[in-house]
Amino acid sequence: MKVQYASYQETIAFLQQAMSEHPNLIRLQSIGETWEKRPIMLATISQDVAYADQKPALLYTGTIHAREWIGNELAIKFIKYIIDNYRFNPKLMNALTRNTLYIVPCLNPDGLEYSRNHFSFWRKNRRNNVDGTFGVDLNRNFASKFRQGNDSSANTYGGPHAFSEPETQAIRDFVLAHRNITVALDYHSQGNVFFPAHKFNHEVEIEGTDLNVLCANMNCEIKKVTGRQYGIHRGKPPANLIRGSGREYYYSLGILATVVEVGTRNIPDYMQNMSQSIDENIPALIHALGEAINYSELAPKRVEGFTIRELGADSVTLEWIYPLKDDLYFEIYRSQSNKNMCNEQTLVAITRSSFFTDVQLKSGQHYFYNIRAVDKVTKIKSPFSPELRLKTALANDEFSLTLFPNKADVGYLGANYLSKNKEHFGYNSMFIGVNQKRGICYGVIRFDLGNLPADAVIKHARFLLYPMNRVAAKIEKYGQWSIDLLDANALDDIYDYQAIATAPSLVSLGHTIESDKMTQGIWSQWAFNGVEREQLQHICQQLNQSTQRALLLRIKGPTTLPRGNDSQMMQFDIGYGPFGSGLHYRPHLELIYTKAQHTIEMLPASLNTIYPDDVVANKLASGFDSEGKIIYGQMAFALDVLPDPDYTVITEAYLVLNHSHKLSDKLAGKDIRFTIELVELEDVDYASVKQREKIEYIGYEVSIEQLREQSQQYFMFDSYSRQALERLHAQNKPFYFIIRATAASQAKNVLVDWYAIDHDLQAKLVINTIARRKYPLEAPTELNVSHENNAVKLSWKNPEHPDFVGSFVVRNRFHPPKSPFDGVKIYGGKDEYTVDRFGNSQIAKYYSVFSYDNVPNYSAPAAVYYADSQIIHVDELNDDLPHETEDEDMFLGDD
Numbered sequence: 001m002k003v004q005y006a007s008y009q010e011t012i013a014f015l016q017q018a019m020s021e022h023p024n025l026i027r028l029q030s031i032g033e034t035w036e037k038r039p040i041m042l043a044t045i046s047q048d049v050a051y052a053d054q055k056p057a058l059l060y061t062g063t064i065h066a067r068e069w070i071g072n073e074l075a076i077k078f079i080k081y082i083i084d085n086y087r088f089n090p091k092l093m094n095a096l097t098r099n100t101l102y103i104v105p106c107l108n109p110d111g112l113e114y115s116r117n118h119f120s121f122w123r124k125n126r127r128n129n130v131d132g133t134f135g136v137d138l139n140r141n142f143a144s145k146f147r148q149g150n151d152s153s154a155n156t157y158g159g160p161h162a163f164s165e166p167e168t169q170a171i172r173d174f175v176l177a178h179r180n181i182t183v184a185l186d187y188h189s190q191g192n193v194f195f196p197a198h199k200f201n202h203e204v205e206i207e208g209t210d211l212n213v214l215c216a217n218m219n220c221e222i223k224k225v226t227g228r229q230y231g232i233h234r235g236k237p238p239a240n241l242i243r244g245s246g247r248e249y250y251y252s253l254g255i256l257a258t259v260v261e262v263g264t265r266n267i268p269d270y271m272q273n274m275s276q277s278i279d280e281n282i283p284a285l286i287h288a289l290g291e292a293i294n295y296s297e298l299a300p301k302r303v304e305g306f307t308i309r310e311l312g313a314d315s316v317t318l319e320w321i322y323p324l325k326d327d328l329y330f331e332i333y334r335s336q337s338n339k340n341m342c343n344e345q346t347l348v349a350i351t352r353s354s355f356f357t358d359v360q361l362k363s364g365q366h367y368f369y370n371i372r373a374v375d376k377v378t379k380i381k382s383p384f385s386p387e388l389r390l391k392t393a394l395a396n397d398e399f400s401l402t403l404f405p406n407k408a409d410v411g412y413l414g415a416n417y418l419s420k421n422k423e424h425f426g427y428n429s430m431f432i433g434v435n436q437k438r439g440i441c442y443g444v445i446r447f448d449l450g451n452l453p454a455d456a457v458i459k460h461a462r463f464l465l466y467p468m469n470r471v472a473a474k475i476e477k478y479g480q481w482s483i484d485l486l487d488a489n490a491l492d493d494i495y496d497y498q499a500i501a502t503a504p505s506l507v508s509l510g511h512t513i514e515s516d517k518m519t520q521g522i523w524s525q526w527a528f529n530g531v532e533r534e535q536l537q538h539i540c541q542q543l544n545q546s547t548q549r550a551l552l553l554r555i556k557g558p559t560t561l562p563r564g565n566d567s568q569m570m571q572f573d574i575g576y577g578p579f580g581s582g583l584h585y586r587p588h589l590e591l592i593y594t595k596a597q598h599t600i601e602m603l604p605a606s607l608n609t610i611y612p613d614d615v616v617a618n619k620l621a622s623g624f625d626s627e628g629k630i631i632y633g634q635m636a637f638a639l640d641v642l643p644d645p646d647y648t649v650i651t652e653a654y655l656v657l658n659h660s661h662k663l664s665d666k667l668a669g670k671d672i673r674f675t676i677e678l679v680e681l682e683d684v685d686y687a688s689v690k691q692r693e694k695i696e697y698i699g700y701e702v703s704i705e706q707l708r709e710q711s712q713q714y715f716m717f718d719s720y721s722r723q724a725l726e727r728l729h730a731q732n733k734p735f736y737f738i739i740r741a742t743a744a745s746q747a748k749n750v751l752v753d754w755y756a757i758d759h760d761l762q763a764k765l766v767i768n769t770i771a772r773r774k775y776p777l778e779a780p781t782e783l784n785v786s787h788e789n790n791a792v793k794l795s796w797k798n799p800e801h802p803d804f805v806g807s808f809v810v811r812n813r814f815h816p817p818k819s820p821f822d823g824v825k826i827y828g829g830k831d832e833y834t835v836d837r838f839g840n841s842q843i844a845k846y847y848s849v850f851s852y853d854n855v856p857n858y859s860a861p862a863a864v865y866y867a868d869s870q871i872i873h874v875d876e877l878n879d880d881l882p883h884e885t886e887d888e889d890m891f892l893g894d895d
Contacts, residue, residue, distance in 0.1 A: 004274075005069050005267075006076055007116060008038065008109045014076055015043055015105075022083055025049055025096075031104075032170025035127055038109040040170045045082060046100040047093070056296035057100040058289045059184040059255070061171065064138045064246065066111025066122045067266045070277060071187035074262070075105030077278045078285055095290035102174075102181065107167055108138055120267055123155045125165060133157075139186075141168045144248035145200055145241075158244045168246070175250065182295040183214070183288060184250040184257040187281075191261035191471045193231035193520045194219070197251035200241060202840045204813050204824075206302075209370060209384040210256055213342045214291060218260075218284035220341040225280040226516070230260075231470065232339045233521025256295055264474045273476050294381045300328060300373040306385040308818040309355060313363040313393040319355040320371060320385065327377055332356055333370040339522050342370050342384070363395040364460070364592045366821065390819040394592070397651045397770055398459065399855050401452060403589040409446035410574045410587060413497040415439030422495040428577035432481060433557030435472060435567035442501060443555030443572065444494050447589050450549055452540050460592040461528035461536055463509065463553065466585045469571035470520040477516050479558030479568050483509040483526055485535055488552040489542075500554055507535050509553070518570055551589065582838065584825065597651055597768040604764075605638040605734065607757055608684050615684055620763060622674060622739040623751035631751060632689050633739030634681075637765050645730040646775060652768040653717040653725060655698060655737065658761040659707055660753045671744040673701040674752065676715050678724055681736040692738060696721045701742070707752060712761075725767070726774075735765065773803055776857040780807050780849045783862045792841050792866060794826075795833040796849050803853045806830050810848050811839060816863040817848040 006014070019028040027049045030039035046052040060078075062071020082101075086092050106112050110126035124135025129152040140147070140158030149157050163169050175181060196211035205211075215232045223229055242248075250257040263277045293299065305321035318332070332349040333342040340346060349356050361367065368389055373382040394400055411425030412432060416439035424430075430443040463483065473479075484505035491499055510526035518524070528536060542549050558568045575586030607620040610632040622633035642648060655676060680693040699715035707713070717725065728735060741750065755761040780796040787793065798807055807830070812823035826847070827834035839845065848861035 005073060005116070008072075008106055008112055011072060011076060011105050012039070012041055015041055015079070018079055018083060019043070023049075025083070025086070026079070027052065031174045032166050034108075034110045034166055035125065036110045038113075040104065040107065040109065040167060042102060042104045042174065043079065044100060044102055045079065045096065047086075047097045052100040053178060053180060055098065055100045055180060056292040056298065057102055057178065057181045057183075058292045059175065059181045059250070060101065060103040060187070060285070061107050061184070061246065062104065062187045063106040063112055064108050064167075064186065065188060066108050066115040066124065067120060068187075068189040069112070069115070069267055070189045070262045070274065072106040072112065073274060074187055074278050074281055074285075075103055078282055079103065081282050091290065092286050095286055099289050099292040100180070101289055102178065104171065107171060111135070111138075124157065125167060127159070127165060129157075136165050138165055138167050139246055140242070140244040141165050142172070142244050142246050142249035144245060144252055145243040147243040162244065171246065172249070175253065175255075180296070181250075181255055182292045184247070184255045185285070185288060186247055186257070186259045188259055188261045189263045189266050190474075191231070191520060192228060192264065192516070193233055193261045193470065195247070195259040195261065196232065196234050197247045197257040198234055198241060199248070199251065201843060202838060203843050203845065204386065206386065206814070207251075207256060207383070209387045210295065211258060212339045212387075213370065213384055214256060214288065215258055216339055216341040217291075217343055218287055220343060220345075221283040221287050222280040225283060226276055228276075228280060228516040229519050229522075231467065231520030231522055233468070264476050268476070276476075294372075295383055298378075299380050300375055300382040302383045303330065303371050303373055303385040305815060306369075306371050306388050307815045308388070308390060308822070311390060311393060311819060313395050314361050315357060315359045316361065316367070316390060316392065317355060317357045318369060318371075318388065322354060322373060324352065324354065327375060328352070328373050329376055330356075331372055331374055331381070332358075334358060335368045336366060337523070337525070338368055338387075338389070340368065342372075361392050363392050364398055364400050366391050386814045389822045391821040394855065394857075396649050396774065397594045397772065398592050399456075399594065399772065401591045401593070403447045403449070403451075403591070404583075404586050405445050405447055407576055409448075409494070410444070410576075412441050412443045413495070413500055414441045415497060415501075418497055421497055425495065426574070426576045428574070428579045429468065430555070430572040430574055431472075431569055432555050432572060433473065433479065433567075433569035434559055434561055435569045436561075438569070440501070440559045441557075441569070442497075443553075444500055445553045445555070445587055446488065446494060447551040447553075448549070449540055449551055452549070452591065452593070453595060454541055455596040456537075456540055456591075456593040457596060458528075458533045458537050458540070458591060458593045460590075461533055462590050463526045463528075463587070464590065465524045465526075465555070465587045466573040466581075467518060467520050467522070467524055467570055468573040468581070468585070470518055472567045472569040472571065473515055473518065475515065475562065475565055475568050477514065478562070480512040480514045481518060481524075481555065481557045481570060482512040484554045484556065485509060485532070486552040486554050488539075488550040489547045491552065494552070503554065505554075507532055515558075515568070584838075594651075595770045595772070597770055600641055600767045600769060602637045602641055602735075602765040602767065603762065604635045604757060606634075606636045607763070608634040610634055610684065610686055610689050612686050615686075618757050620739070620754040620756060621751050623672075623741045624743070624747045624749065626749050628746045628748045630741055632686075633754065634684060634689065635737040635739075635763055637735040637737075639729060639732060639734060642729055642767070643769070643771070645726065645732075647771050647773055648726075648729065648769050649772045649774060650722045650725050650729075650767055650769055652766075653722055654766050655715040655763065656712065656766060657715070657739075657754050657763050658712045660755045660759075660761075670704050670747065670750070672704045672747055672750055673742050674703075674707075675701040675740050675742065677738045677740065678721055679736050679738050680733075681738075689738060695724045698737070704750075773853050773855055773857060776859045777801055777804055777851045777853055779859040779862045780851050781862065783847075783849055783864050785847065785864055785866045787841060788835060790841055792836040792839060792847075793833065794836065794847055794849070794864075796862060798830070798832055799851050799859075804830075805852055805854050805856065807832075808850045808852055808858065809834050810850075811836060811845055812848070813843070813845045816846045816861065816865070818861060820848075820850045820852075820858050823848075 027044040136159035143162040146162035194215035309317040407426035412430040573585040778799040782797040809826040810823040844867035848863040851859040
């Protein structure tokens with residue numbers, strides 16, 4: 001297997017031959033020497049390579065860890081691909097014309113050769129530590145938060161001091177001398193995951209979106225080739241982050257930097273696995289190379305002030321701040337998941353305006369928006385504005401509920417830990433799959449549905465789980481992870497491994513996720529289909545006191561291992577324990593539901609037939625008189641049977657009319673039709689009716705022929721008409737309807753009678769309603785911010801109202817959150833204070849507090865700008881809001 005991989009000398013020979021055959025494309029140099037006197041070779045590749053250092057550049061480094069041979073192999077194959085394709089591949093040609101590639105196939109030549117020839121899994125370089133040990137982990141030897149270790153035999157020993165090693169000195173000196181580098185990719189194995197850089201803060205960074213989008217777009221290119229999906233995972237700040245890495249050092253210099261962990265083994269089967277990894281990463285590299293110019297001084301500046309102007313149930317209006325120029329336009333991208341690509345698949349608008357309205361959205365759903373400016377002539381694009389996150393408002397008949405499991409109700413059961421399985425609940429992570437140490441493991445999550453109304457009608461449900469580590473899933477394209485709904489009332493003990501393992505599944509939830517689609521750092525989602533929602537509905541309707549209204553999920557992965565393999569295991573975050581990432585990463589169940597409708601039949605308070613010269617009360621007829629003038633029918637319905645308009649949503653409405661006698665055969669073939677209008681009406685007389693203010697037509701017109709065939713007719717209200725009913729209800733105005741006849745040609749002596757008041761078949765208005773608060777509460781008041789034990793403390797005054805359920809606190813680095821979902825959730829509950837223990841008290845940011853009811857409707861935000869030395873209420877700021885340029889990403893779903 002090993003002979004298929006290139007030795008370091010073969011790598012050098014390849015580079016030398018490539019340069020000799022393509023001198024205008026490739027330049028080769030040694031940037032330093034290792035302890036064992038091997039040259040550290042760097043190739044510069046660009047169209048007209050003599051001018052390469054004058055173009056924006058991508059830095060590629062590979063095999064900084066000796067056993068991670070993918071870096072060197074991918075570099076060789078990528079250079080070969082460039083040589084073979086740059087003349088006719090337009091995307092590659094454009095990338096090389098505008099950008100430069102600096103590529104170091106192997107940053108650890110001594111270690112690579114030691115790994116190839118002696119010990120395959122050697123990681124470090126070959127420094128003599130003089131104490132009987134050898135080697136420094138080069139990716140712990142950079143100056144970014146360098147940490148000196150005492151155990152020189154450790155695989156992650158960082159060396160005696162930062163940049164103590166010739167390899168790290170060489171790449172440092174090259175990078176410092178080439179300020180044109182804007183993007184750096186460091187290729188490692190294993191895990192099929194991108195690890196974007198961080199700055200060791202507990203806050204989102206201005207470049208956080210750029211990093212995530214770069215990785216997501218590369219991921220899109222990978223998926224096109226093999227269908228595989230890489231994760232995107234930044235780690236858990238600040239305590240457990242890698243220190244002394246090259247990635248963070250490059251980032252500290254203003255370079256967008258990410259590690260790319262390729263494959264599921266350090267040295268995999270070359271023909272079957274390594275070749276796949278190479279093939280899928282080449283188009284991703286081409287994309288990244290093409291992006292280098294967009295982060296250079298040539299690029300337009302980043303869009304500022306990207307925020308929400310107005311948010312509805314099916315639309316949102318976004319706005320931003322940018323000098324409008326004829327040679328610039330904006331690209332806007334929308335996705336329903338975070339860490340998603342921004343390309344043609346997600347591009348929803350190209351505009352020169354400073355605002356955009358996105359329509360036809362789904363109610364109560366999360367959306368993620370990104371924006372960048374584009375030079376119309378050069379097509380160079382700006383960096384991205386920080387991602388805007390929102391959740392559309394609920395439709396007027398909808399409620400939403402997000403459920404989290406109790407600490408004791410989330411964990412895993414391992415076949416080899418029968419006596420300790422209860423300890424796996426509410427502590428650290430869920431390990432799901434199989435390995436030799438733990439045996440077969442199942443995840444178990446129980447959600448208490450007690451807060452869900454028994455009459456809830458579930459419209460949408462999805463379950464979300466955060467994969468935090470997939471390194472132990474070592475076998476390419478082997479096994480899948482799935483979720484079963486179990487009968488919670490049939491299991492007395494959820495900590496009983498055998499009972500959970502053998503419990504029959506009521507239904508399997510959504511889709512299975514195959515191993516090469518199981519990402520790290522990107523939320524896995526399972527949407528309930530119709531059958532699964534019915535099962536959930538059945539659980540909700542269990543009212544017997546002896547049964548529990550609980551949703552019990554069993555998460556399972558592979559249960560067997562092929563010969564010679566020891567693990568196929570995924571690790572999922574549960575948000576608890578020393579390795580849990582807190583409340584942002586807990587498994588949760590999102591529900592949107594409505595309630596059973598209440599039907600109200602309204603009988604008319606008055607009926608009138610309005611002739612040109614007379615009004616006949618208690619009679620309902622319409623048509624034409626002997627002169628062909630219209631005779632109007634008028635109905636009024638009083639509101640005394642309707643409940644409080646502030647808590648009443650009309651979900652359906654229709655009028656039922658029956659005409660009172662058989663229509664004359666003389667009317668057969670006459671093109672006479674009758675319409676019903678909802679109107680504003682002051683007086684019931686012919687002149688007032690002719691000048692009536694029409695609100696909307698109800699249903700569709702009916703013809704004489706339809707009335708001859710069927711005496712009873714239904715007139716259905718559309719959405720606008722139902723909204724009009726609610727408006728009139730709120731204004732305490734009766735509902736007035738006019739029946740009007742129309743004819744294609746003049747008609748005379750046509751009159752259709754409908755039944756009068758007190759008849760069993762008299763007209764009626766049927767309205768279906770649900771009880772739901774329609775309007776948000778007042779916003780919290782007296783919002784203040786202070787320091788407390790090196791953290792940020794917020795206090796406020798909740799509104800005093802019986803419908804108040806709680807307040808929701810959210811943090812955003814770049815603009816005042818106008819949606820409770822546009823930032824990091826800090827707190828939700830009835831208290832009037834909270835402490836932000838997730839943030840950095842030394843970094844400026846915005847906080848918003850929203851009150852909410854049981855729908856929930858969210859209030860307008862009470863917002864404040866916090867900057868350590870100053871605290872400013874947002875309504876005191878002008879349009880030139882402050883912006884910071886540092887930090888780390890801890891949004892819901894990020895790390």
